[in-house]
Amino acid sequence: MAIPRDRPHLHLEGGGRNEPYTSPRIVITGLPPARARAAHAAKLKRAIDHAIVQARAQIAGRQEGVAEGTPGFYLQFEIPTGHETALDSLENKPKEIELVAVKPPAEGSETISATVFVPESSADFYDKRIEAYRTEKNKSGRPKNENLIARIDTVQLGGARALFTDDMALFPTTGTPAWWEVWLRDGRLHEFRVVSERLNVATKAHTISFPERDVILALGDEATMERLIQHSDAVAELRLAKDTPSLFLEMRAVEQAEWAANLAGRITPPSAIAPAVCLLDSGAAQAHPLIAPGLDPSDQHSYDSAWDVGDSAYWNGHGTLMSGVALYGDLEAALSHGGPVTLRHRLETVKILPPTGQNDPDLYGAITASGIELAERKAPRRRRVICMAVTSDVGLGRGRPSSWSAAVDQLCYGGGDRRRLMVLSAGNLRGDISAAEYLDRNDLEEVESPAQAWNPLVFGACTDKITITDPDYDGWLPIAPAGDLSPTSRTSTIWDRQWPIRPDVVFEGGNLAHDGVNPASAIDDLQLISTHYRPNVRLFDAFGDTSGATALGGNLSAGIMSARPELWPETVRGLIVHSAEWTPAMRARFDAAASQAQKLSLLRRYGWGVPDLTRSLLSAADDATLMVEDALLPFRKDGSQIKTRDMNLHLLPWPRAELADLGEADVELRITLSYFIEPNPGERGWTRRHRYASHSLRFAVKRSLEPIDAFRQRINKAAQDEEAGGPISASGGDSWVLGQIRDRGSIHSDIWRGSAAALAERDAVGVFPISGWWKEKPALQRWDRAARYSLLISVRAPGSEVDIYNSIATQLAVAVPAT
DSSP states (O other), X not given: OOOOTTSOOEEEEOOOTTSOOXXXXXXXXXXXXXXXXXXXXXXXXXXXXXXXXXXXXXXXXXXXXXXXSOOEEEEEEEEETTOGGGGGGGOBTTTTBEEEEEEOOOTTOOEEEEEEEEEGGGTTXXXXXXXXXXXXXXXXXXXXXXXXXXXXXXXEEEOHHHHBOSOGGGSOOTTOOEEEEEEEOTTOHHHHHHHHHHTTOOEEEEEEEOSSOEEEEEEEOHHHHHHHHHTOSOEEEEEXXXXXXXXXXXXXXXXXXXXXXXXXXXXXXXXXXXXXXXXXXXXXXXXXXXXXGGOOGGGEEESSTTSOSSOOGGGTTHHHHHHHHHHHSSHHHHHHXXXXXXXXXXXXXXXXXXXXXXXXXXXXHHHHHHHHHHHHHHSTTOOEEEEEOXXXXXXXXXXXXXXXXXXXXXXXXXXXXXXXXXXXXXXXXXXXXXXXXXXXXHHHSBOOBXXXXXXXXXXXXXXXXXXXXXXXXXXXEESSOTTXXXXXXXXXXXXXXXXXXXXXXXXXXXXXXXXXXXXXXXXXXXXXXXXXXXXXXXXXXXXXXXXXXXXXXXXXXXXXXXXXXXXXXXXXXXXXXXXXXXXXXXXXXXXXXXXXXXXXXXXXXXXXXXXXXHHHHOOXXXXXXXXEEEEEOOEEEETTEEEXXXXXXXXXXXXXXXXXXXXXXXXXXXXXXXXXXXXOOSTTTBSSSSBSBSXXXXXXXXXXXXXXXXXXXXXXXXXXXXHTTOOOTTTSSTTBSSGGGGOSTTEEEEEEEEEHHHHHHOOEEEEEEEOOHHHHOGGGSOTTOOEEEEEEEEEXXXXXXXXXXXXXXXXXXXXXXXX
């Protein structure tokens, strides 16, 4: 059906199929290009002029004596999806115009919403750009400013809704007060506090500071937020403050007091210099006979001095349950084997959940940081892993950082001086769980906050528990098969592709059972055993889900720290991932995956599999691991530009003769690269220019018969390609199990499989930088910082008679430096 000429419609027009891509143009069907351009320009000019009239009225309506900062306003632009590069052009630093908030497109939406702050003195900036687009051409004959103006669908004055970057379904209803996370522009915290006080708006004392943002909580309804925006230039984003996490734990009692007494008699307490698992949770029952040997009363702390340090019925004794598993690991094994038990690490507990009710809506990042500070102040020289299984399902955004997760990243990074190892829970499904929904629901319900963080280890849950012996459940069946995902464990399969793989690894978290009709139940046969918070009533309780898995992760981390106290936190984290293997059930799914996209979904479900302490610490004769702790300077200043700088080339001490003797025998090469990033979490980090991570690193391995110079050139090209948004060419193909999909987040691990003879020629690993905000934000003066990393390299020749370990050890008698 023909479209009447008086009802023109807009569409995008680009290059033809065999033509090079050119920036799209907005064309009005039925009009010549010049007239279409003029019509589009006129439409945008009318919209901007109307917004400026409204903005000036808003500025004129400020209450006398209240406003602070530069007078200005916010403009909200709508840009078609797929044209995110236009967002960078919305900013103009000389005019002090700043892109403050970018919203990912809503489900089914074809546009991206971007909001900028515009000083009143620069109100004509976009008018001038539009006029130049309408009347002038650049040297190539294209309209000036086409990349920006042609891609703007609409523009209007922005307010609280334009700055709200959570899901709009969470936006408070009209007139309803709520606690808001107010993300402030750089250097404007004091100004915002002054304006808030003058407008009688309640704020919280706690703040979290990032390189370009401060986050504060403010109480009010939508109209209150509009007044704050009207009277200051401070606000960059608004989000809903996160509620107290709710942990739904259904556990059964296990009364075995005599076994507890027996085990207590076989325990050797940890030494004075032992590392600690620092639990941020609901406190712990230190009087429990199995907890007392590993938890000194002086190592119990509370976020609020008005709380005690013991555990709480309100949280079902969750902190005490975590304590038993964090201290002993598999407590059932310790109870039953009858031998001596030597504790190699101790516990610290920090109560961050109130004994009853909920916290005030303080920032959870601040609560987490305060809890860690309490433990560190008491024992500043003690090595510790910080373990937290407290999560929230509020404000999730397909992997987007939250203020809480970004604070966790900042705590791990530690300003570059004091790195911290943290292990977190992926979070559990909530409510009734049906056997028919298994895996589909796990894949659709995303990992909870703060597990979007890049730097900590995030633990999901798997299970091997399938045997039901209790006669009360005769005929019931376990939901998960042995070796597969626990039915309650969340995943990151629906996350946007640029965000990290979550969970990193999985540990035992128990199983659920069902009768074929009713929702599933957590029965004792399919759960872990841990310590009960009321030892005068009972000694043990059932435990599981991702909390149990995370407590096991804390136990494993402390075990590595105890055995190798000199290792960096990045290395301990890397060893856990490096030691992980997919179970047969998981491996069968990977083997059946027909595409890289399917493999990525599985990686986001299982991480790198189930870790193992023995593999983390020991190298057998046919399975040797090299560890490298190094650093590079990723960027350098060249005039006014920041460019990439160093690449480290690590030569591998392979036993060439021994590998050559193995010939065509199958071998495996596994490499894991672990590093921490400095976060920059404003709601701009998913665009190319405004990245969340300070930097990224990649690894590549020299191929058989590839000269070193050619290897260097391949790495340089790979870095350039990824910088330009192209494929990660150094990672793909060449018999790697994962290839390009491994390069998410700040830990990367992959396995190469081939012949021993081919491995003998793969004798170098390159570690090289990829851009981040350290490079793209030179004004923040981070470009000259060094980037630490740990590189773990294993070669395995299962079943061979060649002693690879000793052959490599002989080679290492002569130092092999990075070049």
